[in-house]
Amino acid sequence: MVKLIYFEWQKHFLKKSLVIVIICFSLINIIKIYTEYHENSLLSSKTNPGWSELYWEMYEKFSGMMTDEKVEELMSIYKPLEQQTAEKTASTETNNPNTYTGNIYNDHLFFQWNFVNPMEYAYMYKHYAANVVRNTEENLVFFESVGNEYEYKKIGLSWIGLMEERSKRFLYGNVPILYSL
Numbered sequence: 001m002v003k004l005i006y007f008e009w010q011k012h013f014l015k016k017s018l019v020i021v022i023i024c025f026s027l028i029n030i031i032k033i034y035t036e037y038h039e040n041s042l043l044s045s046k047t048n049p050g051w052s053e054l055y056w057e058m059y060e061k062f063s064g065m066m067t068d069e070k071v072e073e074l075m076s077i078y079k080p081l082e083q084q085t086a087e088k089t090a091s092t093e094t095n096n097p098n099t100y101t102g103n104i105y106n107d108h109l110f111f112q113w114n115f116v117n118p119m120e121y122a123y124m125y126k127h128y129a130a131n132v133v134r135n136t137e138e139n140l141v142f143f144e145s146v147g148n149e150y151e152y153k154k155i156g157l158s159w160i161g162l163m164e165e166r167s168k169r170f171l172y173g174n175v176p177i178l179y180s181l
Contacts, residue, residue, distance in 0.1 A: 050101050081108040
């Protein structure tokens with residue numbers, strides 16, 4: 001029976017024409033993904049001229065282990081930009097020599113999207129994970145108290161997996177945060 005199913009599968013799906021069509025569409029898909037990525041990426045010269053060079057310049061400053069000095073330096077750049085663009089009344093001049101990209105709004109978006117948001121996520125992830133752990137523990141206690149054994153076991157199994165993963169990665173709980181894009 002297995003040989004019959006295998007033969008039928010070969011007969012229907014391993015036709016030369018079908019394999020060629022699948023390979024062609026796969027190649028077209030890869031090319032399309034590549035071109036979309038390069039046309040619409042934050043560092044594309046078409047969408048944001050000048051961002052790529054500035055990104056690598058700033059990357060040298062802010063990559064590596066997150067330290068208080070790096071965060072303070074980034075915030076000393078970002079906070080004034082955020083304050084100036086908060087009311088949307090700043091100049092839209094595109095050749096301002098006092099900015100990194102020529103425009104204060106572009107500077108704000110550049111630092112927000114490329115450095116502040118990713119670094120904030122990396123820094124706050126430990127707190128987010130701690131909240132997940134605390135909520136899981138509370139749910140375990142709750143479902144055990146109301147006698148819902150199914151949910152208790154379901155959460156318990158995910159809890160065991162979480163604790164195993166946590167013990168592998170965060171054995172001592174004092175892991176330095178490395179920031180790399």
